[in-house]
Amino acid sequence: MVISKQKEENKLSKSKGAPNHLIGTLGEKSLHAALKEWHFQPGDSMEEMVDGFHIDIVRYQLLIEIQTTNFSSIKDKLNTLTKKHHVRLVFPIAKEKWIVRLTEDGITQLSRRKSPKKGNLFHLFEELVSIPSLIKNQNFSLEVLLIREEEIRRDDGLGSWRRKGWSIVDNRLLEVVNSNIFKKSSDFLMLIPPNLPDPFSTQELAEGINQPRWLTQKMAYCLRKMGTIEKVGKNGNSILYSTSNTSGDID
Numbered sequence: 001m002v003i004s005k006q007k008e009e010n011k012l013s014k015s016k017g018a019p020n021h022l023i024g025t026l027g028e029k030s031l032h033a034a035l036k037e038w039h040f041q042p043g044d045s046m047e048e049m050v051d052g053f054h055i056d057i058v059r060y061q062l063l064i065e066i067q068t069t070n071f072s073s074i075k076d077k078l079n080t081l082t083k084k085h086h087v088r089l090v091f092p093i094a095k096e097k098w099i100v101r102l103t104e105d106g107i108t109q110l111s112r113r114k115s116p117k118k119g120n121l122f123h124l125f126e127e128l129v130s131i132p133s134l135i136k137n138q139n140f141s142l143e144v145l146l147i148r149e150e151e152i153r154r155d156d157g158l159g160s161w162r163r164k165g166w167s168i169v170d171n172r173l174l175e176v177v178n179s180n181i182f183k184k185s186s187d188f189l190m191l192i193p194p195n196l197p198d199p200f201s202t203q204e205l206a207e208g209i210n211q212p213r214w215l216t217q218k219m220a221y222c223l224r225k226m227g228t229i230e231k232v233g234k235n236g237n238s239i240l241y242s243t244s245n246t247s248g249d250i251d
Contacts, residue, residue: 030171091124092146093119141182146178150171192223199232202239220239
């Protein structure tokens with residue numbers, strides 16, 4: 001079952017006793033450091049070495065790794081650690097983002113505006129395509145945080161042409177809105193609308209959850225790899241999927 005935690009207050013405003021000298025280590029950016037502080041509980045330790053890997057937070061028998069992007073870069077690390085340890089991967093998605101523009105010196109603020117882009121739980125599949133089968137491992141769990149953040153851009157001429165040379169130099173956590181923890185494959189069934197046809201196509205899934213089809217294609221790939229749905233046929237060129245004959249908890 002998915003565990004949801006609604007955060008009524010911004011935990012950044014509360015001191016949890018995290019050792020200050022450990023926050024922001026290893027050259028990490030503000031968002032990663034802030035999420036470590038948000039997650040930290042009394043008795044936890046940070047940046048411990050386990051089986052040759054740096055671990056963000058060690059909580060008794062649970063290893064907590066925070067990854068803000070690029071699941072493929074830690075695929076081997078997760079596969080190795082989950083052979084002997086309980087591992088939780090924490091992934092933030094910006095439900096609300098503010099764009100802060102700084103001058104070339106990186107100090108003077110020119111503007112702050114709200115981005116029209118809004119993230120949601122379904123965007124986790126953009127990264128999950130790198131490790132879709134890992135959820136079938138009983139030692140692995142995934143925590144998806146919906147957050148409010150600031151994206152800091154600097155006018156240094158080194159950034160993408162799409163941003164007209166502005167570089168993204170940091171991301172700052174403003175608030176954790178809520179958390180969803182997925183411990184097994186069947187937990188992902190809550191993302192499939194109950195009124196969806198069975199079987200269904202990725203186009204019908206896209207219409208059912210109001211998301212673009214390219215995203216539901218990634219979603220269907222992940223759900224099939226983790227055993228939550230299965231291919232049951234085709235309708236013209238469209239592959240049809242069903243949840244009817246899947247347990248969703250294949251080991």
